[in-house]
Amino acid sequence: MVRRQARATSFDVAALAGVSQPVVSRAFTPNSRIAPETRERVLEAARKLNYVPNSIASSLTTKRTNIVALILGNLANPFYVHVLHAFSKRMQAEGRQLLVFTVDPGADSDEAILHVLKYQVDGVILTAAQLSTRMISICHDRGIPIVLFNRYIPGSDASGVRCDNAGGGRLIAEAFLAAGAKTFAMITGDPKGTTSQDRARGFVERLLEEGIKRSDIIEVEGQSSYEGAASAALSIFKDKSRPKPDALFGINDIMAMGAIDALRSRLGLSIPNDLMVGSFDDIPEARRAPYQLTTVRQPIDRMVEETLSILHLDEPDLPIERGIDRPIQGRLIWRNTIPVPPAYRFEKTDESGS
Amino acid sequence: MVRRQARATSFDVAALAGVSQPVVSRAFTPNSRIAPETRERVLEAARKLNYVPNSIASSLTTKRTNIVALILGNLANPFYVHVLHAFSKRMQAEGRQLLVFTVDPGADSDEAILHVLKYQVDGVILTAAQLSTRMISICHDRGIPIVLFNRYIPGSDASGVRCDNAGGGRLIAEAFLAAGAKTFAMITGDPKGTTSQDRARGFVERLLEEGIKRSDIIEVEGQSSYEGAASAALSIFKDKSRPKPDALFGINDIMAMGAIDALRSRLGLSIPNDLMVGSFDDIPEARRAPYQLTTVRQPIDRMVEETLSILHLDEPDLPIERGIDRPIQGRLIWRNTIPVPPAYRFEKTDESGS
DNA sequence: TCTCGTCGTGAATGCGTATTCATTGTTTGC
DNA sequence: GCAAACAATGAATACGCATTCACGACGAGA
Incomplete structure (x- = not known):
């Protein structure tokens, strides 16, 4: 047997059902003028022939x-x-x-x-x-x-x-501030992506408003990946020339996860005791036991x-x-990577729903 | 402006280039009989008109x-x-x-x-x-x-x-045996899926060959998801009527991850000290710090x-x-969820390549 | 009974392209 | 230098369907 076998067309169905081709077309088109019993007869014939309308052909006329x-x-x-x-x-x-x-x-x-x-x-x-x-x-x-x-x-x-990426960045900044963070770091993603830029901008803006000095906000680029964020996180803590941050903003969840894993396994840091972490997206993975990310949920x-x-x-x-x-x-979801300040405690909910 | 704007057709291009429509078709078909300079002229005209061949239409004839x-x-x-x-x-x-x-x-x-x-x-x-x-x-x-x-x-x-899922299941069984495991558990996935069945079958077969009693192999279904595996894993260890296993086969990596996270966070188990874990797939996530799964790599x-x-x-x-x-x-990738027996030690490699 | 509208249907046509075939103009072989 | 092969092109057609239009049958209203 060879491919390109003859597939039944609307003409074949029409012949079997004893009608004309347009009638077959109408039988498959809802709300078209066709007698119910005729339609049934056509559909029956189509079933016998394993006929399936050819969308490619119909696209040609319907556009x-x-x-x-x-x-x-x-x-x-x-x-x-x-x-x-x-x-x-x-x-x-x-x-x-x-x-x-x-x-x-x-x-x-x-x-x-x-x-x-x-x-x-x-x-x-x-x-x-x-x-x-x-x-x-x-x-x-x-x-x-x-x-x-x-x-x-x-x-x-x-x-x-x-x-609202900038707004979400601000939410994380606010959470950090409420939890008492003093020095900050941020792992950004694709520098050409507006998403990463906006989140970072909102985050920084909010901190500056609060009187944080720009020099107390470390910024590292993490190639927009788990692995990139992991090495970016390590580089932050290996840089002896700067004070260690006590709050880290991962520009998205997967990068925050990479950073957390690296800092825990390589430097033995404890989250959120040694470092609090906030991120963005609230992917389902964010609620897994090892992470429990406090993050901004995107309402997909x-x-x-x-x-x-x-x-x-x-x-x-x-x-x-x-x-x-x-x-x-977006909406901030409190979990365990930022200590929940008293004022927010009632908010610590992790139910679903956007 | 309204949608359904006139898109240039091969006729439009032909007219602009001063040729006939078939020539336009040939200009866009590699290895077709057309003079190079004609083709160039046609392509130039096409560029001017933002013409893109309509694949839908061509599918109609080419099938x-x-x-x-x-x-x-x-x-x-x-x-x-x-x-x-x-x-x-x-x-x-x-x-x-x-x-x-x-x-x-x-x-x-x-x-x-x-x-x-x-x-x-x-x-x-x-x-x-x-x-x-x-x-x-x-x-x-x-x-x-x-x-x-x-x-x-x-x-x-x-x-x-x-x-070779059955074969892969056998590899995991063998690794467990070599590491000295005595009692086993297995979290399977979709019972209708042959993948899960075969892995489980190979795993059990190999154990039986080695004289392990069927009653020493616990089997629980985990809904083929991280969460399903997590609760399945907990159920295994909550069942007081059976001996605790010292080796757990997660039918795939994501389920093994769910099981590990649950057992660590809820029961405080340490992997591989309290329980060794083997799984299947070798997804990139399997090598992340919290997991370091010993798993069978599928050569995607x-x-x-x-x-x-x-x-x-x-x-x-x-x-x-x-x-x-x-x-x-498949190929067994040794990482850290099964203690590497001396005989296998030289194999503990985690480079890439399938 | 006659006319007018309505409904169901079929003939004809178009959608944009690829392909076949015939027709040129051009080159090769002897 | 002439027939023959060849290369490049155009006219015509097919692909499978939706749509338009016209036509006949039928029922309602007068």
Whole structure:
């Protein structure tokens, strides 16, 4: 047997059911004018032939593929795995498909976008990856909406959904201050990523407001990975020229985990006694026994909803929404990496729900 | 501005370049009969118009979409995230796209397959999910090759690639024996999954060969998740009616991690002093400081290559390979959750490479 | 009874590309 | 120098479906 076997077409089904081809098309289209008994006869014939409508062919006329592209920049961060999962479930529930691209961290997504365009996707979701403004306008010109997830591109009119990263950074700073921290350190991620920048900025801003000197805030770049954060953390404590910090802000959970593991295993530090740690994301891994991270929860579900509302895949004729920026408030989840100050004690809750 | 803006077609490009439409098609097809200077002129025109060939339309005639479906059953297990990543990189390098479906653990993939069929994908890769033999034969009848990744379906002629799970289970048993373990426990995963079954079977078989009594091997099901394994592990040690095991086989790394975290934090156990732990997969997380798992490494890269060779996407006219079973040897990676017996000491290596 | 609307259906057409085949213009072989 | 092979191109068509339009059947209202 050879591949490329004849697959039944709507004509085959039509012939078997004793109707014309358009009737088959209508039988598979909800709310179309067709007699119920005719539809049943067609569906019966289709079943016999194992007929499945060819979406590729129908896309050609409808100009809708029901495919949405998801461009992922950093699968090593579990946060984006959860984002993928959330979008996947949501899309499948709506009968849409997800075309997934992975882009090496640091690389731009322009090439991925070109592939995307070939497939006439209905929309593009971009997470944790760079993209040129030229590509954005090409997408827009072709009528393809694009949403930046947790990221924005200065100088472009692309819409985006994100957590209020600066605000979240401030929350961590505040928690540290309330817990009595005096000297601070911060492990940042991708310097080109606005997410990391904003969190760091909010964090520093809040500390400066409180009269902390900039020189008392150590900043190290951690390559946006568990391993990068581990070595960054060690470098902080090996630098004899600076005072040891008593609070460490990991720019996201996975990096905080890397830092904690390194500091515990290599330097024997105890968290939060020797060093308090705060981070960002609240991935499910953050609540595991060895970490119990006090962290800012990103409300993934709401961010997904906002993303879909901007894409408005159901109303393709509406104009593309441009320049939208929907920052969504994060929420501090108190666990065990920052001692809970008395004033916050009642807040120490770790239930679910965003 | 409204969506559904006119996208340039090959006719538009042809007109601008002063050629006919087929020439545009040829300009974008490697190794086709076209004068180099003509091609250049066409590409120039295409550039001006931001023309991108419409893959949907071309699929209609070529019957090739360059889309491969990847059905994922359990994203909560990082192993499958790495599998996704490996396939994604590989496919993109070949200019193919990945249509990703996630299926709830335990649910079957039949519905996902139906969507897949609509999109005329060139192949299907199924990981960690159930699938009926009926769906497999439908795919085969339509000429769509399907490969089961780390899974097989008894009674079907679907091809598969997998780690030698039984053999790997034996490796762990052997390591325990060499380290002097006497009583054993095992936390299994999805009882419907052949992966978990085979690992458990190999493990038990090897122990029985060595004269261990079946009653000295505790078996608990852990829902195939970190959390499930955590509570399963606790249940083992709370059961006063049985002797405490001194060796625990976690059917995969993520479950072993769950068990370790629970036993350490709730029962204060020390690994490997109070309990040695072996597992399977060797996900990157397994080498993190708190775990340092001794585990059987699945050679993902080789498994991906084998998968692609079975799909033989480049030779669609060859018959589909059926009933292939390619078990690939795993390799035991010694780390710190099983004391390394003297005879194995030279093996304690943790470099990369499968 | 006649007309008008409604409903269900079929014939014809278009979507954007690849492919086949025929037609040129050009080169090779003898 | 002429037939023959060849390279480059264009006209026509097919791919599988959705959509438009026209047509007949039928029932309601007059």
